[in-house]
Amino acid sequence: MPTTTVPRARPAVVALALLVALLLLAAGGVLLRDLAVSQGWLDGRAWVPAVVDAVGDVRRSTGLAVAAAAVAVLGLLLLVAAAGRGRPTHAAVEAHTETWISPRAVAAVALEAADRAPGVLHAAVTGAGRRRVVLEVTGSSSASTRSVVDAAQEAASRAVASVPRVTVVVREAGGAR
Incomplete structure (x- = not known):
């Protein structure tokens, strides 16, 4: 397992801190205007x-x-x-190097494995996160849900140390779920 710092998103408070900073800048602008009015540099009344x-x-x-x-x-x-x-944005790669992989890349690996499973006609990623990958698979009536899930899970587990849960929605080629 890597020992370096995990790639992380900014803390959620950053947006609020930006808003507070803008409000403080606005208050400073009002105070500078009042200073200019009190010194006679601007006409008007102090706010x-x-x-x-x-x-x-x-x-x-x-x-x-x-x-x-x-x-x-x-x-x-x-x-x-x-x-x-901030929350972690990437997962550790199963290797002796200190490498990280994004949820979208894990989803691409799982998608490739599901797409190559027997009986699968089409596969698409409908959701990808650090803990969960959602695939939608269209297959022939002989396509087995279990083989698709196993292939996608196994491919994802080879890529990352903490395996995300793979959810597969299977449709038959006729369109029924």
Whole structure:
């Protein structure tokens, strides 16, 4: 089994972090505009004091404390999620080298094996993931579901260390499932 770092996707929090970064940039832009207005470089009225005046007299309250606590907890959860690792995207190859294979490549190997099974007229991949490969097979009435599944599973197991589950949907050449 390889000892290097497994290829991984970005953590799910990346999209939210990007959104927060854009919001912070927008807030910085508003503050820079207000600075330019207060220095007389731009004409107009500052936006931040206008918003503060519109909010009115905000005082300490239980609701405000609960909202602040909820925002703090959400921030901590986002920090923990950002520190986590992304999901693995590839599977280890059964070899003494440190090589990885994508789910689509595993599906192609299983498809090739299913397509070569006796009685199979056509085979297609309808889904491929790290844990599961779904094949749709059209065959003659003599095509055996078990032989197709065995061929696809055996081909996939030769390619990767952790064998994905191969699901095969078999149709007879007449079109019935």
